[in-house]
Amino acid sequence: MYEGAVQDLIDELGRLPGVGPKSAQRIAFHLLAADSSDVRRLADALTEVKLRVRFCDVCGNVAEAELCRICADPRRSTAVICVVEEAKDVVAIERTREFRGKYHVLGGAINPIENVGPDDLRISQLMTRLADATVEEIIIATDPNVEGEATATYLSRLLVPMGVRVTRLASGLPVGGDLEYADEVTLGRAFEGRRVVGG
Amino acid sequence: MYEGAVQDLIDELGRLPGVGPKSAQRIAFHLLAADSSDVRRLADALTEVKLRVRFCDVCGNVAEAELCRICADPRRSTAVICVVEEAKDVVAIERTREFRGKYHVLGGAINPIENVGPDDLRISQLMTRLADATVEEIIIATDPNVEGEATATYLSRLLVPMGVRVTRLASGLPVGGDLEYADEVTLGRAFEGRRVVGG
Numbered sequence: 456m457y458e459g460a461v462q463d464l465i466d467e468l469g470r471l472p473g474v475g476p477k478s479a480q481r482i483a484f485h486l487l488a489a490d491s492s493d494v495r496r497l498a499d500a501l502t503e504v505k506l507r508v509r510f511c512d513v514c515g516n517v518a519e520a521e522l523c524r525i526c527a528d529p530r531r532s533t534a535v536i537c538v539v540e541e542a543k544d545v546v547a548i549e550r551t552r553e554f555r556g557k558y559h560v561l562g563g564a565i566n567p568i569e570n571v572g573p574d575d576l577r578i579s580q581l582m583t584r585l586a587d588a589t590v591e592e593i594i595i596a597t598d599p600n601v602e603g604e605a606t607a608t609y610l611s612r613l614l615v616p617m618g619v620r621v622t623r624l625a626s627g628l629p630v631g632g633d634l635e636y637a638d639e640v641t642l643g644r645a646f647e648g649r650r651v652v653g654g
Numbered sequence: 655m656y657e658g659a660v661q662d663l664i665d666e667l668g669r670l671p672g673v674g675p676k677s678a679q680r681i682a683f684h685l686l687a688a689d690s691s692d693v694r695r696l697a698d699a700l701t702e703v704k705l706r707v708r709f710c711d712v713c714g715n716v717a718e719a720e721l722c723r724i725c726a727d728p729r730r731s732t733a734v735i736c737v738v739e740e741a742k743d744v745v746a747i748e749r750t751r752e753f754r755g756k757y758h759v760l761g762g763a764i765n766p767i768e769n770v771g772p773d774d775l776r777i778s779q780l781m782t783r784l785a786d787a788t789v790e791e792i793i794i795a796t797d798p799n800v801e802g803e804a805t806a807t808y809l810s811r812l813l814v815p816m817g818v819r820v821t822r823l824a825s826g827l828p829v830g831g832d833l834e835y836a837d838e839v840t841l842g843r844a845f846e847g848r849r850v851v852g853g
Contacts, residue, residue: 460706461716464699470692472684478672483703484742485671487716491704493669498700500663501685505693507659508686517660517686542686543679 461487513584515560515577517542525549525558532556536584537594538610540564540603544596556594559584564602565609573609581610585617592620599626660686712783714759714776716741724748724757731755735783736793737809739763739802743795755793758783763801764808772808780809784816791819798825 461483468479486494510516511523518524525531525545535556539545545558561576584590593614597603607623614621626644628637637645660682668678685693709715710722717723724730724744734755738744744757760775783789792813796802806822813820825843827836836844 459718460699460703464703467696467699470696471681473677473680474673480742481672482670484740486700487703487707487741494700494704497666497669498697500659500666501693501697501700504659504663504682504686505690519658541683543683 510560513580514558515542515562515580516545516558530555533587533589534591535594536581536590536592537596538581539596540598540606544598548596554594556592561597561606564597564606566602576606578610578613582613585614585619590619592622595621595623599624709759712779713757714741714761714779715744715757729754732786732788733790734793735780735789735791736795737780738795739797739805743797747795753793755791760796760805763796763805765801765804775805777809777812781812784813784818789818791821794820794822798823 464483464486465476465479468474468482469476471479474482486497507519508517509519511518511526512521513526514523516523516525518526520527532555535554536559537548537554537556538559538561539548540561540563542560545560548554548558559577559581561578561581563571563576565571565573565576581593585593593610595607595610597606597610611621611623625648626641627648628634628641628645634642663682663685664675664678667673667681668675670678673681685696706718707716708718710717710725711720712725713722715722715724717725719726731754734753735758736747736753736755737758737760738747739760739762741759744759747753747757758776758780760777760780762770762775764770764772764775780792792809794806794809796805796809810820810822824847825840826847827833827840827844833841
């Protein structure tokens with residue numbers, strides 16, 4: 456056990472995801488030796504994030520106003536909504552620069568083990584957005600795992616009858632990957648989704 | 655890139671040791687979803703540690719007063735000083751409950767690659783402490799690696815002529831370890847340091 460303030464900091468750091476007791480101690484000692492201004496910047500960033508950051512009223516993405524940057528951007532098409540699980544998925548997709556529509560952040564995926572049902576996700580908010588007749592397509596971009604697939608199935612059953620085009624991101628071999636090391640499910644999906652070349 | 659405050663927090667977290675960009679993002683989103691009071695506690699712990707924690711005037715250990723808990727404790731013997739590299743080594747040794755003397759924290763080890771020489775360590779402060787005639791033994795407990803060994807050699811050359819008993823922590827097989835997996839240097843040390851059993 457350390458003296459009060461050091462132990463308090465180690466305890467608080469140890470509560471962060473992925474930070475074990477050893478890392479918490481290492482970070483605490485790093486901060487002890489760091490410039491006061493660096494530590495103040497971190498403390499301020501923590502305070503600021505809770506003061507300034509909220510969730511977009513429309514899509515649920517992180518925002519610093521009522522609308523997030525993307526919902527507020529008139530150059531983004533309202534015809535296509537890409538549905539993702541988390542705000543970090545928005546960032547991942549934005550990085551591709553492929554998508555120029557809007558997003559909808561569900562806030563998770565259906566997961567019976569962790570007691571997350573459809574009512575815990577921002578699905579009713581998505582339905583509300585469909586009232587806007589300009590929406591032509593919903594791209595379901597939930598994670599390619601059991602929970603993400605279950606959520607995708609649930610959503611497509613709900614959305615298809617509403618007459619909107621519903622698509623799902625392609626599954627297949629990751630680019631730059633090695634066929635030999637692909638798991639059988641991914642390889643199976645790659646076969647299923649094969650495309651005609653040329654011709 | 656995220657909106658301002660989120661990205662600022664990710665940047666600050668990413669500067670911590672052992673926290674890569676992915677972990678920084680994960681921690682930031684965890685904090686975004688966490689209670690404001692939890693985040694405030696972490697921000698306060700950071701501020702407090704810089705306000706309240708200082709280094710012991712005598713031994714260099716972390717302290718919340720001029721002297722650390724150990725230097726201020728009259729029940730601890732002043733006859734033996736255990737020299738360690740970092741304050742966290744003090745905690746590790748205290749956990750054994752084997753040692754009842756005082757400590758001296760060097761603040762690192764001699765490391766030519768990182769430009770750390772003897773003058774960068776709290777060695778002169780250690781010499782000053784030897785003026786106290788009650789000091790009988792110096793236990794050198796620097797790390798059993800190249801830098802720690804170099805520092806131990808340097809210190810012993812300096813201390814032995816001063817007529818004080820200088821010892822080094824034993825190297826050998828870790829308790830609970832497996833001889834088969836011990837590296838050759840450790841195994842060599844274990845042979846060198848072998849002891850007579852019984853008789």
